[in-house]
Amino acid sequence: MMTRTASSSTTATVVTTPAQLERLGEHLHKLRLQKSAERLEALLQHAAAQELPYADFLEQVLGEEVAAKTAKNVSMRTAMARFPFVKPLETFDFAYQPSIDKRQVLSLAGCQYIEHGDNVIVLGPPGVGKTHLAVSLGLKAIEAGYRVFFTSAAQLIATLSKALADGRLDEKLKFYTTPRLLIIDEIGYLPIDRIGANLFFQLISRRYERGPMILTSNQSFGAWGEVFGDRVIATAILDRLLHHAVTLNIRGNSYRLKEKLKAGLVRSFDDQSQPGGEI
Ligand SMILES: Nc1ncnc2c1ncn2[C@@H]1O[C@H](COP(=O)(O)OP(=O)(O)O)[C@@H](O)[C@H]1O
Ligand SMILES: [Mg+2]
Numbered sequence: 001m002m003t004r005t006a007s008s009s010t011t012a013t014v015v016t017t018p019a020q021l022e023r024l025g026e027h028l029h030k031l032r033l034q035k036s037a038e039r040l041e042a043l044l045q046h047a048a049a050q051e052l053p054y055a056d057f058l059e060q061v062l063g064e065e066v067a068a069k070t071a072k073n074v075s076m077r078t079a080m081a082r083f084p085f086v087k088p089l090e091t092f093d094f095a096y097q098p099s100i101d102k103r104q105v106l107s108l109a110g111c112q113y114i115e116h117g118d119n120v121i122v123l124g125p126p127g128v129g130k131t132h133l134a135v136s137l138g139l140k141a142i143e144a145g146y147r148v149f150f151t152s153a154a155q156l157i158a159t160l161s162k163a164l165a166d167g168r169l170d171e172k173l174k175f176y177t178t179p180r181l182l183i184i185d186e187i188g189y190l191p192i193d194r195i196g197a198n199l200f201f202q203l204i205s206r207r208y209e210r211g212p213m214i215l216t217s218n219q220s221f222g223a224w225g226e227v228f229g230d231r232v233i234a235t236a237i238l239d240r241l242l243h244h245a246v247t248l249n250i251r252g253n254s255y256r257l258k259e260k261l262k263a264g265l266v267r268s269f270d271d272q273s274q275p276g277g278e279i
Contacts, residue, residue: 016044035068036061074142081138081148084185089136096258097129099251105133108246109140114181114212119245122216127254130216134183137214141181149179153187153200160199169199177206181214188219188227197228201237208240215241 016024021041028037040061047057078086089109094102108120120137122130138148151159156176163172176182192200207213217224221238225231253261 033065035065039064077142077147078139081142081150081179081183083135083138083150084131085135086139087132087135088139089133092129092132092136093255096255097250097252100129100133100248104246104248105137108137111141111144111146113246114141114144114146117209117212117244119212119241120214121241121245121247122214122250123220123247124218124250124252125254126218127256128250128252129255130218130250131185132255133248134185134214134216138181138183146180147178148181148183149176150183150185151176152185152189153192154190156184156203157192157196157199160203161195164195164199169202173203173206176203177211179211181212182207183214183216185216187215187217188223191226192228194229197230197233197237200228201233204237204240209244213241 024040025037028034028040043057043061043064046052047060052060089105092105094100094105113120122133124130135150138150141148160169160172160176163169217227219227221242224234224238228234228237
């Protein structure tokens with residue numbers, strides 16, 4: 001295989017001829033092994049200097065290539081997911097939000113719910129970390145190799161309504177059915193009209209028992225009748241969503257108010273929920 005043409009082991013050792021290096025480079029480019037093409041010369045010199053066994057050298061080359069390809073793939077799928085921000089689960093401060101069962105979230109990070117086709121529904125008032133958790137779980141899914149797409153409920157319904165008007169509803173429904181995990185954020189922030197509720201129902205029906213979803217809402221399930229402007233359709237949506245679902249109910253202070261709470265400028269959730277805590 002490699003032959004040393006220089007004997008010094010202290011300085012960089014020449015291990016191949018320029019012609020051979022060029023041929024190797026061409027092979028690697030043809031095989032689309034870009035990282036290996038970039039690193040080959042350095043790795044060959046390192047292997048020769050360290051007198052690495054052949055298998056170790058090969059492991060190093062292939063290991064670097066796989067790591068580079070994985071990182072590229074993850075960042076490509078992260079961009080395609082259209083997250084509003086990229087915050088890994090490791091940045092979530094569980095101590096600030098004791099109503100969240102950390103072990104439950106860490107278990108969801110293992111992505112088994114995706115394999116089972118289960119939904120995750122995150123409920124809670126504004127600022128408690130619903131979007132953050134949805135994004136973080138989405139990132140875990142991407143790391144595990146799944147395709148993820150993030151949208152707000154308002155965006156989703158606007159897109160589907162436009163597709164309906166353009167006679168391309170089926171195509172758009174397919175678009176939202178394709179990603180293995182669909183995240184629908186902010187159900188309940190904006191009222192949904194009858195057509196919107198119907199389109200939402202169609203999408204939920206398509207993904208039902210096939211594609212898992214993460215949904216977030218600031219409204220309890222009981223209030224979804226008002227959110228969708230129709231109790232019957234809200235019940236039909238919830239019936240499908242909750243058939244196989246894990247619900248995280250966050251009760252606590254907005255993280256956005258963290259600094260203000262510290263400074264005593266606003267009252268905490270605990271103060272408000274204590275009897276006599278109302279002003
Ligand atoms: N427990 C937490 N640890 C770290 N950052 C948090 C936490 N909860 C919320 N945040 C941050 O506070 C901001 C508001 O959270 P967000 O997830 O958008 O809230 P929600 O979707 O519930 O309204 C975001 O920047 C988010 O990253
Ligand atoms: Mg949010």
